[in-house]
Amino acid sequence: MEDKILLAHGSGGKLSHDLVEGDFVPILHNPLLAKLDDAAVFELSGRLAFTTDSYVVNPIFFPGGDIGRLAVFGTVNDLAMSGARPLYLSIALVIEEGLPRVELDRVMKSVAEATEEAGVKIVTGDTKVVNRGGADKLFINTAGIGLVPPGVDISGSRARPGDRIILSGSIGDHGIAVISQREGLQFNVPVESDCAPLHNVVADMLEVSGDIRCLRDPTRGGLASTLNELAQQSKVGIRIDEERIPVQDAVRAACELLGFDPLYVANEGKLVAVVPAENAESMVAKMRDNRYGTRSAIIGEVVSSHPGRVVMTTSLGASRIIDMLTGELLPRIC
Numbered sequence: 439m440e441d442k443i444l445l446a447h448g449s450g451g452k453l454s455h456d457l458v459e460g461d462f463v464p465i466l467h468n469p470l471l472a473k474l475d476d477a478a479v480f481e482l483s484g485r486l487a488f489t490t491d492s493y494v495v496n497p498i499f500f501p502g503g504d505i506g507r508l509a510v511f512g513t514v515n516d517l518a519m520s521g522a523r524p525l526y527l528s529i530a531l532v533i534e535e536g537l538p539r540v541e542l543d544r545v546m547k548s549v550a551e552a553t554e555e556a557g558v559k560i561v562t563g564d565t566k567v568v569n570r571g572g573a574d575k576l577f578i579n580t581a582g583i584g585l586v587p588p589g590v591d592i593s594g595s596r597a598r599p600g601d602r603i604i605l606s607g608s609i610g611d612h613g614i615a616v617i618s619q620r621e622g623l624q625f626n627v628p629v630e631s632d633c634a635p636l637h638n639v640v641a642d643m644l645e646v647s648g649d650i651r652c653l654r655d656p657t658r659g660g661l662a663s664t665l666n667e668l669a670q671q672s673k674v675g676i677r678i679d680e681e682r683i684p685v686q687d688a689v690r691a692a693c694e695l696l697g698f699d700p701l702y703v704a705n706e707g708k709l710v711a712v713v714p715a716e717n718a719e720s721m722v723a724k725m726r727d728n729r730y731g732t733r734s735a736i737i738g739e740v741v742s743s744h745p746g747r748v749v750m751t752t753s754l755g756a757s758r759i760i761d762m763l764t765g766e767l768l769p770r771i772c
Contacts, residue, residue, distance in 0.1 A: 680749050
């Protein structure tokens with residue numbers, strides 16, 4: 439049974455210590471974590487951003503990523519949406535009894551690779567094991583701390599009429615990748631998750647101008663729900679152009695097959711920005727130089743009419759109201 443997780447691995451006894459010190463610490467090793475104290479102690483000064491999120495994606499492995507990569511980048515991106523430079527993360531695992539050790543090791547190695555790619559450190563964590571059936575293989579919670587540069591003030595309530603809406607790339611990749619793996623769907627052109635860290639894209643944008651009004655990563659609920667959130671928070675209208683929104687052909691085809699609208703499908707490596715009109719073109723040019731923003735585009739603008747509403751000009755020239763997602767399009771997507 440040593441090749442599977444046992445309830446005893448969550449007991450706090452010898453098997454727990456063997457799992458943490460034998461598996462997790464060597465993979466995630468850094469000086470702060472190696473102390474194995476109940477809390478990590480480090481020095482910071484300035485304005486801090488702090489966030490937390492939980493991940494229950496099913497399946498835990500999917501094209502382009504897995505639950506570990508998703509957990510790291512999801513928290514890194516939440517920090518980045520405040521303009522912060524992510525520094526330290528915590529990780530807590532809820533493991534179902536019977537999970538193969540090889541799968542757990544694969545996830546933890548992915549976590550380590552993701553932290554290296556993002557330039558952050560996991561400095562504290564926790565492990566719990568629940569009875570078989572009490573979880574679905576593995577759930578992960580991550581929390582993160584980052585530093586916000588002086589003078590940066592990014593909020594969903596700061597959009598103003600005349601501002602431009604920027605999208606950092608194609609939409610719907612993550613949701614379609616996960617659902618295709620879950621349901622065993624095969625497409626002529628494979629679709630991979632866009633799971634990626636975005637803080638360096640944000641840093642590039644801030645080099646152009648510190649005046650970024652709003653930033654959001656359109657995860658659950660997709661681009662449509664995110665734009666509605668911004669319109670409602672800022673009490674403004676938003677108009678977007680369907681033909682300017684990047685969608686991969688394979689994602690578009692999959693959505694047509696499954697009856698989905700790409701506007702509502704989850705993303706894990708894209709951002710939406712609201713910026714003053716005079717900075718929009720130069721920001722997009724800078725973003726396109728970053729490997730995570732090569733398809734960045736201006737997709738619309740903030741307007742004073744229809745406050746709290748998002749309206750899209752379709753490819754046929756008509757206007758369509760884009761509501762927030764109602765219900766659950768794709769459960770357990772992150």
